[in-house]
Amino acid sequence: MNLRRWFLFPSWLWMAALFATPLAIVLAYSFLTRGVYGGIEQPWTVESYQRLFDPLYLSIYLRSIVMAIASTGFCLVLGFPAALFIASSPQHKNLYLQLVMLPFWTSFLVRTYAWLFLLRDTGLINSALQAMGIIENPLPMLYNDGAVLLGLVYGYLPFMVLPIYATLERMDPSLADAAADLGARPLATLFRVTIPLCKPGIIAGSVLVFIPSLGAYLTPDLLGGGRTVLIGNLVQNQFTTARDWPFGSAVSIILMGLVTVLVWAFLRRESENLA
Amino acid sequence: MKRWLAVYAAAFFAFLHLPLLTLAVFSFNSSQFTVWEGFSLDWYRAIVRTPQIMEGTWNSIIIALTATAISTVVGTLCAYGLWKRKSPFLTGSLYLSLVTPEIVTGIALLAMFQFVFRWLHWQLGLYTVILAHVAFSIPYVVIVVLSRLRTASPVLEEAAMDLGATEWQAFLYVTLPSLVPGIIAAALLALTVSFDDYVITSMVAGIDSETLPMVIYAMARRGASPVINAISALITVFFGLLILISERVRAAG
Amino acid sequence: MNFILELRDLVKHYPGHRAVEGVSLSIPQGSFYSLLGPSGCGKTTTLRLIAGFEDPTSGDVLLNGEIVNHRKPYERNVSTVFQSYALFPHLTARQNIEFGLRRQGLSDVDRRVREVLELVRLTGKESRHPARLSGGERQRVALARSLVLRPEVLLLDEPMAALDPKLRKQMRLELKAMQRRVGITFLLVTHDQEEALSMSDQLAIMNAGRIEQVGSPKEVYLHPRSRFAADFLGAVNWIAGIGIRPEATRITHAAEGEVRSYPGVVENSTFLGDRIQVLVHLANGEQAVAQVSRNSSVFQPGDAVYLCWNAADEMRFA
Numbered sequence: 001m002n003l004r005r006w007f008l009f010p011s012w013l014w015m016a017a018l019f020a021t022p023l024a025i026v027l028a029y030s031f032l033t034r035g036v037y038g039g040i041e042q043p044w045t046v047e048s049y050q051r052l053f054d055p056l057y058l059s060i061y062l063r064s065i066v067m068a069i070a071s072t073g074f075c076l077v078l079g080f081p082a083a084l085f086i087a088s089s090p091q092h093k094n095l096y097l098q099l100v101m102l103p104f105w106t107s108f109l110v111r112t113y114a115w116l117f118l119l120r121d122t123g124l125i126n127s128a129l130q131a132m133g134i135i136e137n138p139l140p141m142l143y144n145d146g147a148v149l150l151g152l153v154y155g156y157l158p159f160m161v162l163p164i165y166a167t168l169e170r171m172d173p174s175l176a177d178a179a180a181d182l183g184a185r186p187l188a189t190l191f192r193v194t195i196p197l198c199k200p201g202i203i204a205g206s207v208l209v210f211i212p213s214l215g216a217y218l219t220p221d222l223l224g225g226g227r228t229v230l231i232g233n234l235v236q237n238q239f240t241t242a243r244d245w246p247f248g249s250a251v252s253i254i255l256m257g258l259v260t261v262l263v264w265a266f267l268r269r270e271s272e273n274l275a
Numbered sequence: 276m277k278r279w280l281a282v283y284a285a286a287f288f289a290f291l292h293l294p295l296l297t298l299a300v301f302s303f304n305s306s307q308f309t310v311w312e313g314f315s316l317d318w319y320r321a322i323v324r325t326p327q328i329m330e331g332t333w334n335s336i337i338i339a340l341t342a343t344a345i346s347t348v349v350g351t352l353c354a355y356g357l358w359k360r361k362s363p364f365l366t367g368s369l370y371l372s373l374v375t376p377e378i379v380t381g382i383a384l385l386a387m388f389q390f391v392f393r394w395l396h397w398q399l400g401l402y403t404v405i406l407a408h409v410a411f412s413i414p415y416v417v418i419v420v421l422s423r424l425r426t427a428s429p430v431l432e433e434a435a436m437d438l439g440a441t442e443w444q445a446f447l448y449v450t451l452p453s454l455v456p457g458i459i460a461a462a463l464l465a466l467t468v469s470f471d472d473y474v475i476t477s478m479v480a481g482i483d484s485e486t487l488p489m490v491i492y493a494m495a496r497r498g499a500s501p502v503i504n505a506i507s508a509l510i511t512v513f514f515g516l517l518i519l520i521s522e523r524v525r526a527a528g
Numbered sequence: 529m530n531f532i533l534e535l536r537d538l539v540k541h542y543p544g545h546r547a548v549e550g551v552s553l554s555i556p557q558g559s560f561y562s563l564l565g566p567s568g569c570g571k572t573t574t575l576r577l578i579a580g581f582e583d584p585t586s587g588d589v590l591l592n593g594e595i596v597n598h599r600k601p602y603e604r605n606v607s608t609v610f611q612s613y614a615l616f617p618h619l620t621a622r623q624n625i626e627f628g629l630r631r632q633g634l635s636d637v638d639r640r641v642r643e644v645l646e647l648v649r650l651t652g653k654e655s656r657h658p659a660r661l662s663g664g665e666r667q668r669v670a671l672a673r674s675l676v677l678r679p680e681v682l683l684l685d686e687p688m689a690a691l692d693p694k695l696r697k698q699m700r701l702e703l704k705a706m707q708r709r710v711g712i713t714f715l716l717v718t719h720d721q722e723e724a725l726s727m728s729d730q731l732a733i734m735n736a737g738r739i740e741q742v743g744s745p746k747e748v749y750l751h752p753r754s755r756f757a758a759d760f761l762g763a764v765n766w767i768a769g770i771g772i773r774p775e776a777t778r779i780t781h782a783a784e785g786e787v788r789s790y791p792g793v794v795e796n797s798t799f800l801g802d803r804i805q806v807l808v809h810l811a812n813g814e815q816a817v818a819q820v821s822r823n824s825s826v827f828q829p830g831d832a833v834y835l836c837w838n839a840a841d842e843m844r845f846a
Contacts, residue, residue: 004356011353011365011413017374018410022383025390078287085284088277096284098522103291107471109488110507114294117301117499122308124297157291179399215376217474222495231380239382239478249386252379263374265342433581434614436601438628438677448627453617 023256030249038243048250059252064230067145068213071152072160075209076202078153079160083201084194086161087168097165104158112151112222119147119223143225150220154183156212160205161235167201168194200273207266211259231255277371287356293513302504319504328506331490332362338401338486339469342408347462349409349414355446357417369414380411388479399481407479408472412465419464422460423457424450456524465520467514532557533578533606533681538587538648540573543579547573550738550763555681555715555730560707562716562724565734566760571717574734577681578715579608591680602631608683613666615658622654628677644676647706660801664695666774671703675710684716688723690768721761725749733757755845764843765816767835771843774819778836779806779827786837792816794831808835 030048035041052058078230103111118124121138129135141147173199180190195202198247217232225232238248305315322328357366372380384407388399427450435445467486473488480489487506531688533555548570555561562573573731576582578589580601582717588595596604607628615624616834622641629637645651648668667687674682687703688696704727707714724731725745733740733756741753752758755771764771767790783789792810793828806818806827816835820827827833 003446004359007352007356007359008362008365009368010349011356011417014349014410014413015365015368015372017404018384019368022380022387024381025386026383029386074462081280081283082287085280085287088280096288098519099288100291102515103295103520105467106295106514107488107507109471109473110298111295111493112299113491113495113499113503113507116433116495117504118294120336120499121500123342124301127308127310154291154294197501212376215378217376217378222492232376235378235382236478245386248382251381255376256379259374259376260371263370267359267370268474428612428614430610430612430614431616433601434608434610435616435627436581437579437606437608438673439602439631440627441600441602442632449616 026249026252029245030253032246034246035246038245040245048246051247052250052254060229060231060234061160064214064232067149067152067230068210070149071156071213072206072210073143074149074153075157075160076206079205080195080198080202081109081166083161083164083168085164087171097162098182100158100161108155109218111155112219115147115151115154115223116142120151142223143227145224145228147223148216148220148228148230151223152213152216155219156209159208159212163204163208164198164201167204171197200270203266203269207262211262215255215259295507299503299508299511300506302501304501307501318501319509321502322505322509325502326504327485328487328490331487332483334401334484335470335487338404338408339466342405342412342469343462343465345405346412346416346465347458350413350461350465351420351458353413354417354420354424355450357421368475369417372411373414373418377411377472377474378478380407381396384410384475385478399479400485401481401482401484403479404476404484404486407475407505408469411472411475412468414460415464419461420454420457423460427453433479456527460521460525463517464482470510470514530557532592532664533715534590534593534655535574535578536588536590538574538577538589539585540570540577540582541585546737548577548584548630551734551737551739553732553739553742555713557713558711559712559729560704560716560727560799562718562722562728562731563734564718564724564731564760565761566719569734570737571688571734575608575685575715575717578681579683580604580607604683607677607679608685609667609670611676611687613658613670613687615666615669615673617658620655620657621650621661621672622667624658625654625673627675628805632677642678644672647675647709648672663690663692664699667691667699671706675706675712679712680713680715683754684714686718687716688718688720696723703727703832725761733760735760737822752843753845758843758845763817765818767810767814767816768812769844771845772816772837772841773843774805774817775820776841777816778837778839779808779818779820779824780834781831783834784836788842789834789836789840790816792833794827794829794833796829797827808833810835 031039031046033041033043033045033047039273043216082100086093089096098227119141120126123142125141126135126138132137155233175193176189180186184192205208208239215232216230217236220228220230220233221236224230228231229237235248235251235255238244238251242248301311302318303314303316304311305310305317353365356362357526384403388403392398431449432442432445433451436442440448471485471488473492476486477489477492480486487510491503491506494500531554533553535551535553537816538548538551540546551570551574553563563574565571569749573582573710577584580596580603584597585786589597591604592608615621616627619627625641625644626637629640634640643656645654648671650665650668650672653661653665658669661669661774667690670804691699700723703714716724716727728745730742730744731748732742735756740749741757743751748757749761758764758771763774765774765777779794783791790810790812792808795809795815797804799805802822804820804822804824807819808816808818810816818835
């Protein structure tokens, strides 16, 4: 239908101009050289990619991956019971869902700042602890890996809860009944029936948390205070302060590649499951 | 076990909401410090008195409204086109742009704009931010409208054509009316996403096109300030209400 | 005879599925014509080819003598009543009915709508939205919506499928009367043989993409030309390769002279309300079902009986 072609044309144009082209340029830059004043110059080289293997940077990747895994893990452990609770509350399901989603829809920046406010030396938590006499001097809760992790978990928790909830919703309730009928106590049913059946939702939620955590920039910058350098910070740094665009491009390409592979693997699994 | 779950859930929701509530409560604190000294609207007044904040807010509004208008139209058309016949390439690139880390999108757009500016001799400004915002909003609009379309029956358009409507008329008179709640929800989502964006905006904004998130960020990096609390409270309430309205519209439609 | 709709060697192949394999039909103007067949036989695909929602792989669709194969649905003067009725939910019944008229930009819309509302007996309910109408009322809106355009052929895709059985019987009579009143050619697609037999002037039996037989209901029922047709149109007893319909059989305690008689033993008899069905185990090992009136003598399991019928009622196939 010709109509369809006209309808898709603006999107094609926009995606080509503002998604494909920028990425192509970044790809090209990753093979070029840094100019004297920070610009882009010939010759074409793979030097940037070679530099990626410098131990300094390797530790950054490792940290980022560990951080992403940790945030995914915490989100899973914290989010699963919440999803379970919502799915097993027939009356107020929608209310609880909205309660979970509401903070998510408001500003991510605000939600990250909230922890800055709470965790700083003169923040609420420290002040309260001091007022109660539990501690003398403020605890350094901010500007470290822990704060970043907390910020990531807080930010992406709804991404874990919703897919798990969706899977639980679709689960046949008579399965849990059958398990009980066959002698399984609640915890056994949980671990032997409910959780295994939730695998698709768990995997979906994990992917939805892992990927943004891996590429996080705002959270480590704000809550890590420059001490926690993750891949996102590295990229931003190369494009601003360090003015090494080729190297920054190379890191970006690798990050994009990793993310693309993860998503492709996930979607392949999804379509296999449907087929 | 149900009881434990309920206890956990209460703690969970507290964990989710208390930080924001605390921010809001302390925005009314007359003191700068986290000791409650008295109720005050000083910080809210400070918002209005700080030109940087007002300018940033104004820029954010303009950008958000413009970007939302464009991305809603483009995204709705795209969703309709994809509903009629799949295009794996376009769908793939839409999803890919959704999962691309924001910092990568930001630097890529910066790289492209600077590349183009070599020839055009233009500068970064509001328009580059708007272009960028449209780019990352379109996938959100497509997802919302497409999911709405999936519940629609293609038979209705066939019936319309059977009765003499052309493809375009069938879309206009039959499908589009049923899409309106979904389009509104998509527009509100795009609005929220655009207003809130920091990472991409910071990379492609010009000198005089600072947005509210950029202002907040700059202030926050210097340390917490009650003015930020006040701004945060306002933003949260405003967008919270917007989303609730959007949910009502979606449920009613 | 004027054939308002002709299908010539119509073929429709999908990748991996041959839906229609050379269908040729000639549908007389002003008739009530049925296309009857089991699910998946290709009858709905044929309908869609006529309406213009699909393009034929080969073959022609002729409307009033003109080939219309590649015309869009809105360029053909046929109208479809969809199985799900496909009423526009955001419009009232009246607005639904007016829809096609408005596309044409006609002037006497109100009068025509009023007339068709009377025809389908929906006057008074036209301001309601489809959600507030019953299943039967929705069907009438769908009919009205198509009829008001005075198409050359009205296509009906399993129109009774969504109605409950009692309503179905009533609608059959109404639909038939409606067709006679407006004089428009109706082409009905269904898998319900009782429906097709009771309403049609002519019917075509379709199976696996092909037309098996065309004729009047009486012809096709009494003289089916294939086993499939015989089986599909009604119950058949197959006895030693000969087909006999249950209602053409009688059960007697002694063999009758001039008719065919087969000895057998009663297995059971079932009371169906308006008749009794008796299952007989025949001497040659086969089973047959006989239908007798509910006033006839009671047959007990184990009774030795004779199954009898007239030779003229036999259906033989090569």
